[in-house]
Amino acid sequence: MDRTAVDRFEAGRARLASLAYRLLGSAADAEDAVQDAYLRWQAADRDLIQVPEAWLTKVVTNLCLDQLRSARVRHERAAGAWLPEPLLDGDPMLGPAATFEQRESVSLAVLTLMERLAPVERAAYVLREAFSYSHGEIAEILDITEAASQQHVHRARHRIAAERRARTEVDPAAARRIVEAFLAAAVSGRTDRLVAMLTADATAVSDGAGLARRLLRMQGPHKIASLVRAGFRPTPAKRQLAGGSPAFHLGRVNGAPAVLAVVAGRVAGVVAFEIRDGRIAALHGIAAAARLTHLDDAWQRHGADAAPLHTW
Template structure:
Protein backbone atom coordinates (compact mmCIF):
# COMPACT_ATOMS: atom_id res chain seq x y z
CA UNK A 1 0.00 0.00 0.00
CA UNK A 2 1.37 3.40 -0.96
CA UNK A 3 2.16 6.09 1.57
CA UNK A 4 -0.76 8.27 0.43
CA UNK A 5 -3.27 5.56 1.32
CA UNK A 6 -1.55 4.94 4.66
CA UNK A 7 -1.50 8.64 5.45
CA UNK A 8 -5.17 8.93 4.62
CA UNK A 9 -6.02 6.17 7.08
CA UNK A 10 -3.77 7.59 9.80
CA UNK A 11 -5.39 11.01 9.40
CA UNK A 12 -8.68 9.47 10.50
CA UNK A 13 -7.36 6.95 13.03
CA UNK A 14 -8.28 8.98 16.12
CA UNK A 15 -11.83 9.51 14.87
CA UNK A 16 -12.22 5.79 14.17
CA UNK A 17 -10.76 4.92 17.58
CA UNK A 18 -13.18 7.30 19.27
CA UNK A 19 -16.08 5.71 17.41
CA UNK A 20 -14.93 2.20 18.32
CA UNK A 21 -14.39 3.14 21.98
CA UNK A 22 -17.90 4.52 22.31
CA UNK A 23 -19.35 1.38 20.73
CA UNK A 24 -17.25 -1.10 22.72
CA UNK A 25 -16.45 0.70 25.99
CA UNK A 26 -12.94 -0.75 25.87
CA UNK A 27 -9.83 1.04 24.63
CA UNK A 28 -8.01 -2.22 23.99
CA UNK A 29 -10.89 -3.61 21.93
CA UNK A 30 -11.23 -0.28 20.12
CA UNK A 31 -7.56 -0.38 19.11
CA UNK A 32 -8.02 -3.94 17.81
CA UNK A 33 -11.09 -2.91 15.81
CA UNK A 34 -9.26 0.02 14.23
CA UNK A 35 -6.32 -2.21 13.33
CA UNK A 36 -8.75 -4.67 11.72
CA UNK A 37 -10.22 -1.74 9.77
CA UNK A 38 -6.73 -0.88 8.57
CA UNK A 39 -6.28 -4.44 7.30
CA UNK A 40 -9.57 -4.12 5.41
CA UNK A 41 -8.33 -0.81 3.98
CA UNK A 42 -5.13 -2.48 2.85
CA UNK A 43 -7.01 -5.27 1.09
CA UNK A 44 -9.68 -3.05 -0.50
CA UNK A 45 -9.83 -1.87 -4.09
CA UNK A 46 -9.40 1.74 -3.06
CA UNK A 47 -9.91 3.05 -6.59
CA UNK A 48 -13.57 2.09 -6.23
CA UNK A 49 -14.06 3.85 -2.88
CA UNK A 50 -15.54 7.28 -3.54
CA UNK A 51 -15.53 8.59 0.05
CA UNK A 52 -12.83 6.87 2.15
CA UNK A 53 -13.98 8.42 5.44
CA UNK A 54 -17.51 7.06 4.97
CA UNK A 55 -16.18 3.65 3.91
CA UNK A 56 -13.90 3.42 6.93
CA UNK A 57 -16.68 4.53 9.28
CA UNK A 58 -18.92 1.78 7.93
CA UNK A 59 -16.21 -0.89 8.19
CA UNK A 60 -15.19 0.11 11.71
CA UNK A 61 -18.78 0.31 12.95
CA UNK A 62 -19.62 -3.13 11.64
CA UNK A 63 -16.42 -4.65 13.00
CA UNK A 64 -17.41 -3.31 16.42
CA UNK A 65 -20.94 -4.69 16.11
CA UNK A 66 -19.49 -8.10 15.25
CA UNK A 67 -17.45 -7.94 18.44
CA UNK A 68 -20.48 -6.96 20.52
CA UNK A 69 -22.42 -9.89 19.10
CA UNK A 70 -19.67 -12.43 19.80
CA UNK A 71 -20.48 -15.19 22.28
CA UNK A 72 -17.53 -14.34 24.53
CA UNK A 73 -18.48 -10.68 24.88
CA UNK A 74 -22.17 -11.49 25.48
CA UNK A 75 -21.23 -14.00 28.17
CA UNK A 76 -18.87 -11.61 29.97
CA UNK A 77 -21.36 -8.76 29.97
CA UNK A 78 -24.29 -10.96 30.94
CA UNK A 79 -22.63 -12.35 34.08
CA UNK A 80 -21.80 -8.85 35.30
CA UNK A 81 -18.02 -8.83 35.01
CA UNK A 82 -17.85 -5.85 32.65
CA UNK A 83 -16.99 -2.21 33.32
CA UNK A 84 -16.12 0.52 30.81
CA UNK A 85 -12.40 1.13 30.49
CA UNK A 86 -11.61 4.60 31.91
CA UNK A 87 -9.66 7.19 29.92
CA UNK A 88 -7.83 10.25 31.19
CA UNK A 89 -9.26 13.53 29.93
CA UNK A 90 -7.26 14.67 26.94
CA UNK A 91 -6.93 11.16 25.52
CA UNK A 92 -7.65 11.45 21.78
CA UNK A 93 -9.78 8.31 21.98
CA UNK A 94 -12.39 10.32 23.86
CA UNK A 95 -12.98 12.09 20.57
CA UNK A 96 -15.28 15.02 19.84
CA UNK A 97 -16.33 17.03 22.90
CA UNK A 98 -17.82 20.22 21.45
CA UNK A 99 -21.40 19.54 22.55
CA UNK A 100 -23.02 18.23 25.72
CA UNK A 101 -24.25 15.17 23.81
CA UNK A 102 -20.74 14.36 22.62
CA UNK A 103 -19.27 14.72 26.10
CA UNK A 104 -22.05 12.71 27.70
CA UNK A 105 -21.80 9.88 25.16
CA UNK A 106 -18.31 9.04 26.41
CA UNK A 107 -19.09 9.31 30.14
CA UNK A 108 -18.79 6.10 32.14
CA UNK A 109 -22.43 6.51 33.14
CA UNK A 110 -23.70 6.51 29.54
CA UNK A 111 -21.23 3.84 28.39
CA UNK A 112 -22.71 1.67 31.14
CA UNK A 113 -26.30 2.58 30.24
CA UNK A 114 -25.62 1.64 26.63
CA UNK A 115 -25.44 -1.97 27.82
CA UNK A 116 -29.24 -1.78 27.90
CA UNK A 117 -29.37 -1.15 24.17
CA UNK A 118 -29.40 -3.58 21.28
CA UNK A 119 -26.32 -3.46 19.07
CA UNK A 120 -28.16 -1.47 16.39
CA UNK A 121 -29.61 0.96 18.94
CA UNK A 122 -26.14 1.46 20.33
CA UNK A 123 -24.65 2.11 16.90
CA UNK A 124 -27.38 4.55 15.86
CA UNK A 125 -27.13 6.41 19.18
CA UNK A 126 -23.35 6.82 18.90
CA UNK A 127 -23.34 7.75 15.22
CA UNK A 128 -26.09 10.33 15.72
CA UNK A 129 -25.31 11.81 19.16
CA UNK A 130 -21.52 11.75 19.09
CA UNK A 131 -20.75 12.14 15.37
CA UNK A 132 -23.87 13.96 14.09
CA UNK A 133 -24.43 11.61 11.14
CA UNK A 134 -27.73 12.06 9.34
CA UNK A 135 -30.24 9.22 9.35
CA UNK A 136 -29.52 8.74 5.66
CA UNK A 137 -25.82 8.25 6.42
CA UNK A 138 -26.57 5.93 9.34
CA UNK A 139 -28.90 3.88 7.16
CA UNK A 140 -26.06 3.43 4.65
CA UNK A 141 -23.53 2.50 7.35
CA UNK A 142 -25.80 -0.10 9.01
CA UNK A 143 -27.70 -1.31 5.92
CA UNK A 144 -31.06 -0.33 7.37
CA UNK A 145 -33.76 2.11 6.31
CA UNK A 146 -33.88 5.74 7.44
CA UNK A 147 -37.13 5.00 9.23
CA UNK A 148 -35.48 2.14 11.13
CA UNK A 149 -32.61 4.43 12.09
CA UNK A 150 -35.06 6.98 13.50
CA UNK A 151 -36.88 4.28 15.47
CA UNK A 152 -33.63 2.87 16.89
CA UNK A 153 -32.57 6.35 17.97
CA UNK A 154 -35.91 7.02 19.65
CA UNK A 155 -35.72 3.78 21.64
CA UNK A 156 -32.06 4.34 22.54
CA UNK A 157 -32.69 7.87 23.80
CA UNK A 158 -35.65 6.68 25.86
CA UNK A 159 -33.66 3.90 27.51
CA UNK A 160 -30.70 6.19 28.20
CA UNK A 161 -33.00 8.88 29.63
CA UNK A 162 -34.77 6.33 31.84
CA UNK A 163 -31.44 5.41 33.42
CA UNK A 164 -30.06 8.91 33.86
CA UNK A 165 -29.48 10.25 37.37
CA UNK A 166 -29.58 14.00 37.79
CA UNK A 167 -29.64 16.40 34.89
CA UNK A 168 -27.16 18.43 32.90
CA UNK A 169 -23.45 18.86 33.40
CA UNK A 170 -21.87 19.26 36.81
CA UNK A 171 -19.82 22.34 37.60
CA UNK A 172 -16.15 21.17 37.71
CA UNK A 173 -15.35 23.17 40.85
CA UNK A 174 -18.36 21.74 42.69
CA UNK A 175 -17.53 18.20 41.60
CA UNK A 176 -13.99 18.57 42.85
CA UNK A 177 -15.14 19.97 46.18
CA UNK A 178 -17.52 17.03 46.70
CA UNK A 179 -14.80 14.48 45.91
CA UNK A 180 -12.30 16.19 48.23
CA UNK A 181 -14.90 16.17 51.02
CA UNK A 182 -15.52 12.51 50.28
CA UNK A 183 -11.83 11.70 50.54
CA UNK A 184 -11.45 13.65 53.78
CA UNK A 185 -14.36 11.76 55.31
CA UNK A 186 -13.16 8.38 53.98
CA UNK A 187 -9.68 8.77 55.44
CA UNK A 188 -10.85 10.19 58.77
CA UNK A 189 -13.37 7.47 59.58
CA UNK A 190 -16.34 9.86 59.57
CA UNK A 191 -18.84 7.46 58.06
CA UNK A 192 -21.77 9.71 58.88
CA UNK A 193 -20.25 12.40 56.67
CA UNK A 194 -19.75 9.84 53.90
CA UNK A 195 -23.43 8.90 54.08
CA UNK A 196 -24.38 12.58 53.86
CA UNK A 197 -22.36 12.95 50.64
CA UNK A 198 -24.21 10.08 48.92
CA UNK A 199 -27.60 10.20 47.24
CA UNK A 200 -30.28 8.05 48.84
CA UNK A 201 -30.11 5.61 45.91
CA UNK A 202 -26.31 5.68 45.54
CA UNK A 203 -24.52 2.68 44.05
CA UNK A 204 -20.92 1.54 44.39
CA UNK A 205 -19.35 -0.95 41.98
CA UNK A 206 -15.93 -2.56 42.27
CA UNK A 207 -13.95 -5.06 40.22
CA UNK A 208 -12.76 -6.68 43.43
CA UNK A 209 -9.36 -5.10 44.09
CA UNK A 210 -7.80 -5.95 40.78
CA UNK A 211 -10.40 -8.02 38.98
CA UNK A 212 -10.04 -11.14 41.12
CA UNK A 213 -13.80 -11.39 41.63
CA UNK A 214 -15.74 -13.50 39.11
CA UNK A 215 -18.41 -10.82 39.03
CA UNK A 216 -18.45 -7.16 40.01
CA UNK A 217 -19.08 -6.29 43.63
CA UNK A 218 -22.11 -4.02 44.13
CA UNK A 219 -23.29 -2.04 47.14
CA UNK A 220 -26.65 -0.30 47.08
CA UNK A 221 -27.25 1.62 50.30
CA UNK A 222 -25.41 4.74 51.55
CA UNK A 223 -24.62 3.05 54.86
CA UNK A 224 -23.16 -0.05 53.23
CA UNK A 225 -21.19 2.04 50.75
CA UNK A 226 -19.80 4.22 53.54
CA UNK A 227 -18.65 1.16 55.50
CA UNK A 228 -16.97 -0.39 52.45
CA UNK A 229 -15.32 2.90 51.49
CA UNK A 230 -14.03 3.47 55.00
CA UNK A 231 -12.45 0.00 55.04
CA UNK A 232 -11.10 0.38 51.51
CA UNK A 233 -9.48 3.78 52.10
CA UNK A 234 -7.86 2.78 55.38
CA UNK A 235 -4.13 2.35 54.69
CA UNK A 236 -2.52 -0.88 55.89
CA UNK A 237 0.84 -2.58 55.32
CA UNK A 238 -0.95 -5.34 53.40
CA UNK A 239 -2.47 -2.84 50.98
CA UNK A 240 0.89 -1.17 50.46
CA UNK A 241 2.47 -4.53 49.69
CA UNK A 242 -0.35 -5.34 47.27
CA UNK A 243 0.08 -1.98 45.55
CA UNK A 244 3.86 -2.33 45.35
CA UNK A 245 4.51 0.72 47.52
CA UNK A 246 2.82 3.64 49.20
CA UNK A 247 0.30 5.15 46.76
CA UNK A 248 0.07 8.87 46.18
CA UNK A 249 -3.55 9.94 45.74
CA UNK A 250 -4.21 12.32 42.87
CA UNK A 251 -7.30 14.14 41.66
CA UNK A 252 -7.99 13.85 37.94
CA UNK A 253 -10.75 14.05 35.36
CA UNK A 254 -11.55 10.71 33.77
CA UNK A 255 -14.11 10.46 30.96
CA UNK A 256 -15.12 13.99 31.89
CA UNK A 257 -15.91 13.14 35.53
CA UNK A 258 -13.98 13.51 38.80
CA UNK A 259 -11.72 10.69 39.94
CA UNK A 260 -9.16 9.75 42.58
CA UNK A 261 -6.16 7.88 41.22
CA UNK A 262 -3.88 5.73 43.38
CA UNK A 263 -0.40 6.07 41.91
CA UNK A 264 2.79 4.23 42.83
CA UNK A 265 5.75 5.69 40.97
CA UNK A 266 4.36 6.33 37.51
CA UNK A 267 1.87 3.45 37.62
CA UNK A 268 -1.84 3.74 38.43
CA UNK A 269 -2.72 0.85 40.72
CA UNK A 270 -6.31 1.80 41.47
CA UNK A 271 -8.99 4.36 40.76
CA UNK A 272 -12.21 5.65 42.29
CA UNK A 273 -14.48 7.25 39.71
CA UNK A 274 -17.53 9.33 40.58
CA UNK A 275 -20.84 10.36 39.03
CA UNK A 276 -22.27 13.47 40.65
CA UNK A 277 -26.01 14.24 40.67
CA UNK A 278 -27.83 17.01 42.53
CA UNK A 279 -24.72 17.95 44.49
CA UNK A 280 -24.04 14.44 45.80
CA UNK A 281 -22.30 11.24 44.71
CA UNK A 282 -24.73 9.00 42.82
CA UNK A 283 -22.30 6.32 41.62
CA UNK A 284 -18.80 5.30 42.60
CA UNK A 285 -16.77 2.85 40.53
CA UNK A 286 -13.66 1.22 41.96
CA UNK A 287 -11.36 -0.11 39.23
CA UNK A 288 -8.04 -1.78 39.97
CA UNK A 289 -7.72 -4.49 37.30
CA UNK A 290 -4.42 -3.82 35.48
CA UNK A 291 -5.97 -4.52 32.07
CA UNK A 292 -8.63 -1.86 32.69
CA UNK A 293 -6.02 0.68 33.80
CA UNK A 294 -3.38 0.11 31.11
CA UNK A 295 -4.26 3.01 28.80
CA UNK A 296 -5.04 5.28 31.76
CA UNK A 297 -1.55 4.60 33.11
CA UNK A 298 0.05 5.24 29.71
CA UNK A 299 -1.72 8.60 29.45
CA UNK A 300 -0.80 9.43 33.04
CA UNK A 301 2.88 8.83 32.32
CA UNK A 302 2.67 11.19 29.36
CA UNK A 303 0.45 13.95 30.75
CA UNK A 304 0.25 13.53 34.57
CA UNK A 305 0.42 14.13 37.37
CA UNK A 306 -2.78 15.82 38.37
CA UNK A 307 -3.32 17.51 41.71
CA UNK A 308 -1.95 15.46 44.56
CA UNK A 309 -4.39 15.16 47.44
CA UNK A 310 -3.07 15.39 50.99
CA UNK A 311 -4.02 12.16 52.77
CA UNK A 312 -2.62 9.84 55.48
CA UNK A 313 -1.49 7.38 52.82
Protein backbone atom coordinates (compact mmCIF):
# COMPACT_ATOMS: atom_id res chain seq x y z
CA MET A 1 0.00 0.00 0.00
CA ASP A 2 1.04 3.57 -0.52
CA ARG A 3 1.54 5.90 2.44
CA THR A 4 -1.84 7.57 1.94
CA ALA A 5 -3.73 4.27 2.20
CA VAL A 6 -1.81 3.26 5.31
CA ASP A 7 -2.38 6.65 6.94
CA ARG A 8 -6.09 6.51 6.13
CA PHE A 9 -6.42 3.18 7.90
CA GLU A 10 -4.31 4.22 10.87
CA ALA A 11 -6.42 7.36 11.32
CA GLY A 12 -9.42 5.15 12.05
CA ARG A 13 -7.68 2.32 13.90
CA ALA A 14 -8.67 3.47 17.40
CA ARG A 15 -12.34 3.84 16.43
CA LEU A 16 -12.36 0.40 14.81
CA ALA A 17 -10.72 -1.15 17.88
CA SER A 18 -13.28 0.51 20.13
CA LEU A 19 -16.10 -0.87 17.99
CA ALA A 20 -14.60 -4.37 18.01
CA TYR A 21 -14.04 -4.27 21.78
CA ARG A 22 -17.67 -3.38 22.43
CA LEU A 23 -18.82 -6.18 20.15
CA LEU A 24 -16.47 -8.85 21.50
CA GLY A 25 -15.71 -7.78 25.08
CA SER A 26 -12.07 -8.74 24.56
CA ALA A 27 -9.15 -6.43 23.79
CA ALA A 28 -7.10 -9.26 22.29
CA ASP A 29 -9.92 -10.36 19.99
CA ALA A 30 -10.62 -6.74 19.06
CA GLU A 31 -6.99 -6.23 18.04
CA ASP A 32 -7.15 -9.40 15.93
CA ALA A 33 -10.32 -8.19 14.19
CA VAL A 34 -8.76 -4.82 13.38
CA GLN A 35 -5.62 -6.49 12.02
CA ASP A 36 -7.76 -8.75 9.82
CA ALA A 37 -9.54 -5.65 8.56
CA TYR A 38 -6.17 -4.10 7.75
CA LEU A 39 -5.24 -7.12 5.64
CA ARG A 40 -8.54 -6.86 3.77
CA TRP A 41 -7.98 -3.13 3.25
CA GLN A 42 -4.53 -3.94 1.90
CA ALA A 43 -5.93 -6.49 -0.57
CA ALA A 44 -8.97 -4.46 -1.66
CA ASP A 45 -9.31 -2.42 -4.83
CA ARG A 46 -9.40 0.85 -2.92
CA ASP A 47 -10.25 2.89 -6.01
CA LEU A 48 -13.72 1.34 -5.86
CA ILE A 49 -14.26 2.21 -2.17
CA GLN A 50 -16.11 5.51 -2.07
CA VAL A 51 -16.30 5.94 1.74
CA PRO A 52 -13.37 4.15 3.44
CA GLU A 53 -14.71 4.73 6.97
CA ALA A 54 -18.03 3.06 6.14
CA TRP A 55 -16.29 0.20 4.31
CA LEU A 56 -13.92 -0.50 7.20
CA THR A 57 -16.72 -0.26 9.77
CA LYS A 58 -18.69 -2.86 7.85
CA VAL A 59 -15.67 -5.16 7.54
CA VAL A 60 -14.83 -5.00 11.26
CA THR A 61 -18.47 -5.44 12.28
CA ASN A 62 -18.85 -8.52 10.08
CA LEU A 63 -15.58 -10.01 11.32
CA CYS A 64 -16.85 -9.60 14.88
CA LEU A 65 -20.24 -11.10 14.01
CA ASP A 66 -18.51 -14.11 12.47
CA GLN A 67 -16.59 -14.61 15.69
CA LEU A 68 -19.66 -14.19 17.92
CA ARG A 69 -21.46 -16.81 15.83
CA SER A 70 -18.56 -19.27 15.84
CA ALA A 71 -19.02 -22.57 17.62
CA ARG A 72 -15.92 -21.98 19.75
CA VAL A 73 -17.13 -18.66 21.13
CA ARG A 74 -20.67 -19.90 21.68
CA HIS A 75 -19.35 -22.89 23.61
CA GLU A 76 -16.99 -20.83 25.76
CA ARG A 77 -19.60 -18.26 26.67
CA ALA A 78 -22.41 -20.74 27.17
CA ALA A 79 -20.22 -22.52 29.71
CA GLY A 80 -20.89 -19.63 32.11
CA ALA A 81 -17.29 -18.68 32.88
CA TRP A 82 -16.98 -15.55 30.72
CA LEU A 83 -16.54 -11.95 31.82
CA PRO A 84 -15.47 -8.95 29.73
CA GLU A 85 -11.81 -8.08 29.62
CA PRO A 86 -11.29 -4.99 31.84
CA LEU A 87 -9.47 -1.93 30.54
CA LEU A 88 -7.88 0.97 32.40
CA ASP A 89 -9.55 4.31 31.84
CA GLY A 90 -7.71 6.23 29.15
CA ASP A 91 -7.38 3.17 26.93
CA PRO A 92 -8.33 4.18 23.36
CA MET A 93 -10.56 1.08 23.10
CA LEU A 94 -12.94 2.67 25.60
CA GLY A 95 -13.69 5.61 23.31
CA PRO A 96 -15.85 7.30 22.19
CA ALA A 97 -16.87 8.55 25.62
CA ALA A 98 -18.41 11.98 25.08
CA THR A 99 -21.91 11.03 26.28
CA PHE A 100 -23.30 9.05 29.21
CA GLU A 101 -24.71 6.47 26.77
CA GLN A 102 -21.31 5.95 25.19
CA ARG A 103 -19.60 5.52 28.55
CA GLU A 104 -22.35 3.22 29.79
CA SER A 105 -22.06 1.00 26.70
CA VAL A 106 -18.53 0.03 27.70
CA SER A 107 -19.20 -0.58 31.42
CA LEU A 108 -18.49 -4.11 32.60
CA ALA A 109 -22.15 -4.54 33.55
CA VAL A 110 -23.49 -3.62 30.11
CA LEU A 111 -20.81 -5.60 28.28
CA THR A 112 -21.87 -8.61 30.35
CA LEU A 113 -25.56 -8.04 29.65
CA MET A 114 -24.88 -7.73 25.92
CA GLU A 115 -23.77 -11.36 25.98
CA ARG A 116 -27.46 -12.24 26.19
CA LEU A 117 -28.27 -10.48 22.93
CA ALA A 118 -28.23 -12.14 19.53
CA PRO A 119 -25.10 -11.08 17.60
CA VAL A 120 -26.99 -8.84 15.16
CA GLU A 121 -28.89 -7.21 18.04
CA ARG A 122 -25.62 -6.52 19.81
CA ALA A 123 -24.11 -4.99 16.69
CA ALA A 124 -27.15 -2.79 16.00
CA TYR A 125 -27.23 -1.65 19.63
CA VAL A 126 -23.51 -0.79 19.72
CA LEU A 127 -23.57 1.03 16.38
CA ARG A 128 -26.57 3.10 17.50
CA GLU A 129 -25.78 3.76 21.18
CA ALA A 130 -22.01 4.08 21.11
CA PHE A 131 -21.36 5.45 17.62
CA SER A 132 -24.64 7.25 16.81
CA TYR A 133 -25.12 5.65 13.41
CA SER A 134 -28.50 6.22 11.81
CA HIS A 135 -30.78 3.27 11.19
CA GLY A 136 -30.12 3.70 7.48
CA GLU A 137 -26.38 3.40 8.05
CA ILE A 138 -26.82 0.42 10.37
CA ALA A 139 -28.99 -1.28 7.77
CA GLU A 140 -26.21 -0.83 5.21
CA ILE A 141 -23.53 -2.16 7.57
CA LEU A 142 -25.54 -5.22 8.65
CA ASP A 143 -27.29 -5.88 5.31
CA ILE A 144 -30.75 -5.55 6.85
CA THR A 145 -33.66 -3.16 6.41
CA GLU A 146 -34.06 0.07 8.36
CA ALA A 147 -37.15 -1.38 10.01
CA ALA A 148 -35.14 -4.41 11.12
CA SER A 149 -32.45 -2.11 12.53
CA GLN A 150 -35.06 -0.23 14.56
CA GLN A 151 -36.48 -3.50 15.88
CA HIS A 152 -33.07 -4.87 16.84
CA VAL A 153 -32.09 -1.69 18.70
CA HIS A 154 -35.48 -1.51 20.44
CA ARG A 155 -35.26 -5.14 21.60
CA ALA A 156 -31.68 -4.70 22.78
CA ARG A 157 -32.51 -1.57 24.75
CA HIS A 158 -35.51 -3.27 26.33
CA ARG A 159 -33.58 -6.38 27.34
CA ILE A 160 -30.69 -4.40 28.83
CA ALA A 161 -33.00 -1.96 30.63
CA ALA A 162 -34.99 -4.86 32.10
CA GLU A 163 -31.89 -6.16 33.88
CA ARG A 164 -29.85 -3.00 34.33
CA ARG A 165 -30.66 -0.84 37.34
CA ALA A 166 -31.19 2.84 36.63
CA ARG A 167 -27.79 4.46 36.92
CA THR A 168 -26.47 7.98 37.18
CA GLU A 169 -22.89 9.11 37.05
CA VAL A 170 -21.04 9.41 40.34
CA ASP A 171 -18.52 12.09 41.25
CA PRO A 172 -15.08 10.43 40.92
CA ALA A 173 -13.81 11.93 44.18
CA ALA A 174 -16.85 10.63 46.10
CA ALA A 175 -16.50 7.20 44.49
CA ARG A 176 -12.83 7.12 45.43
CA ARG A 177 -13.61 7.83 49.09
CA ILE A 178 -16.18 5.01 49.17
CA VAL A 179 -13.79 2.50 47.61
CA GLU A 180 -10.94 3.59 49.91
CA ALA A 181 -13.16 2.98 52.95
CA PHE A 182 -14.30 -0.36 51.54
CA LEU A 183 -10.73 -1.51 50.95
CA ALA A 184 -9.69 -0.47 54.47
CA ALA A 185 -12.59 -2.45 55.96
CA ALA A 186 -11.85 -5.46 53.74
CA VAL A 187 -8.17 -5.61 54.70
CA SER A 188 -8.95 -5.16 58.41
CA GLY A 189 -11.65 -7.83 58.32
CA ARG A 190 -14.44 -5.52 59.58
CA THR A 191 -17.43 -7.36 58.09
CA ASP A 192 -19.95 -5.06 59.78
CA ARG A 193 -18.44 -2.03 58.09
CA LEU A 194 -18.46 -3.81 54.73
CA VAL A 195 -22.16 -4.64 55.09
CA ALA A 196 -22.95 -1.00 55.86
CA MET A 197 -21.28 0.11 52.61
CA LEU A 198 -23.32 -2.23 50.38
CA THR A 199 -26.84 -1.65 49.05
CA ALA A 200 -29.55 -4.08 50.16
CA ASP A 201 -29.67 -5.58 46.65
CA ALA A 202 -25.92 -5.61 46.05
CA THR A 203 -24.49 -8.23 43.69
CA ALA A 204 -21.01 -9.61 43.11
CA VAL A 205 -19.58 -11.71 40.30
CA SER A 206 -16.09 -13.17 40.03
CA ASP A 207 -14.20 -15.39 37.63
CA GLY A 208 -12.56 -17.17 40.56
CA ALA A 209 -9.12 -16.23 39.21
CA GLY A 210 -9.91 -18.38 36.21
CA LEU A 211 -9.90 -21.50 38.40
CA ALA A 212 -13.66 -21.95 38.66
CA ARG A 213 -15.56 -23.66 35.86
CA ARG A 214 -18.41 -21.18 36.21
CA LEU A 215 -18.62 -17.61 37.43
CA LEU A 216 -19.04 -17.13 41.16
CA ARG A 217 -22.18 -15.06 41.85
CA MET A 218 -23.27 -13.62 45.18
CA GLN A 219 -26.23 -11.47 46.20
CA GLY A 220 -26.94 -9.61 49.41
CA PRO A 221 -24.63 -7.51 51.59
CA HIS A 222 -23.89 -10.16 54.23
CA LYS A 223 -22.85 -12.85 51.75
CA ILE A 224 -20.77 -10.40 49.73
CA ALA A 225 -19.09 -8.96 52.84
CA SER A 226 -18.09 -12.46 53.96
CA LEU A 227 -16.69 -13.23 50.50
CA VAL A 228 -14.74 -9.96 50.37
CA ARG A 229 -13.38 -10.41 53.89
CA ALA A 230 -12.18 -13.90 53.02
CA GLY A 231 -10.58 -12.70 49.80
CA PHE A 232 -8.79 -9.62 51.14
CA ARG A 233 -7.68 -10.87 54.56
CA PRO A 234 -3.91 -11.48 54.41
CA THR A 235 -2.57 -14.93 55.22
CA PRO A 236 0.78 -16.64 54.56
CA ALA A 237 -0.96 -19.20 52.34
CA LYS A 238 -2.40 -16.44 50.14
CA ARG A 239 0.97 -14.74 49.83
CA GLN A 240 2.49 -18.02 48.73
CA LEU A 241 -0.31 -18.69 46.25
CA ALA A 242 -0.06 -15.17 44.82
CA GLY A 243 3.71 -15.37 44.52
CA GLY A 244 4.30 -12.44 46.85
CA SER A 245 2.59 -9.75 48.89
CA PRO A 246 -0.13 -7.95 46.90
CA ALA A 247 -0.14 -4.17 46.83
CA PHE A 248 -3.61 -2.67 46.42
CA HIS A 249 -3.94 0.39 44.20
CA LEU A 250 -6.93 2.53 43.35
CA GLY A 251 -7.74 3.05 39.70
CA ARG A 252 -10.58 3.32 37.22
CA VAL A 253 -11.58 0.44 34.98
CA ASN A 254 -14.17 0.74 32.19
CA GLY A 255 -15.36 3.99 33.71
CA ALA A 256 -15.77 2.60 37.23
CA PRO A 257 -13.69 2.95 40.39
CA ALA A 258 -11.56 -0.13 40.96
CA VAL A 259 -8.97 -1.78 43.17
CA LEU A 260 -6.00 -3.33 41.42
CA ALA A 261 -4.01 -6.06 43.17
CA VAL A 262 -0.38 -5.86 42.03
CA VAL A 263 2.08 -8.65 42.79
CA ALA A 264 5.76 -8.35 41.86
CA GLY A 265 4.93 -5.38 39.66
CA ARG A 266 2.21 -7.16 37.64
CA VAL A 267 -1.55 -6.73 37.91
CA ALA A 268 -2.86 -9.99 39.37
CA GLY A 269 -6.50 -9.04 39.90
CA VAL A 270 -9.07 -6.28 39.55
CA VAL A 271 -12.26 -5.52 41.48
CA ALA A 272 -14.46 -2.89 39.82
CA PHE A 273 -17.23 -1.20 41.80
CA GLU A 274 -20.58 0.24 40.82
CA ILE A 275 -21.75 3.02 43.14
CA ARG A 276 -25.40 3.95 43.69
CA ASP A 277 -26.76 6.46 46.20
CA GLY A 278 -23.49 6.58 48.10
CA ARG A 279 -23.16 2.80 48.49
CA ILE A 280 -21.68 -0.06 46.51
CA ALA A 281 -24.32 -1.79 44.39
CA ALA A 282 -22.16 -4.23 42.41
CA LEU A 283 -18.66 -5.69 42.28
CA HIS A 284 -16.91 -7.39 39.36
CA GLY A 285 -13.84 -9.42 40.29
CA ILE A 286 -11.49 -10.49 37.51
CA ALA A 287 -8.24 -12.33 38.14
CA ALA A 288 -7.80 -14.78 35.27
CA ALA A 289 -4.39 -13.95 33.79
CA ALA A 290 -5.64 -14.18 30.20
CA ARG A 291 -8.13 -11.36 30.87
CA LEU A 292 -5.55 -9.02 32.38
CA THR A 293 -2.80 -8.95 29.75
CA HIS A 294 -3.92 -5.75 27.99
CA LEU A 295 -4.68 -3.97 31.27
CA ASP A 296 -1.32 -4.98 32.74
CA ASP A 297 0.49 -3.60 29.69
CA ALA A 298 -1.27 -0.27 30.22
CA TRP A 299 -0.44 -0.38 33.94
CA GLN A 300 3.26 -0.88 33.18
CA ARG A 301 3.19 2.21 30.95
CA HIS A 302 1.09 4.56 33.06
CA GLY A 303 0.48 3.39 36.61
CA ALA A 304 3.34 1.29 37.85
CA ASP A 305 4.87 4.13 39.87
CA ALA A 306 1.66 4.87 41.79
CA ALA A 307 1.78 4.47 45.56
CA PRO A 308 -0.40 1.64 46.93
CA LEU A 309 -3.11 2.23 49.53
CA HIS A 310 -2.47 -1.08 51.28
CA THR A 311 0.09 -3.86 51.16
CA TRP A 312 -0.16 -7.25 52.80
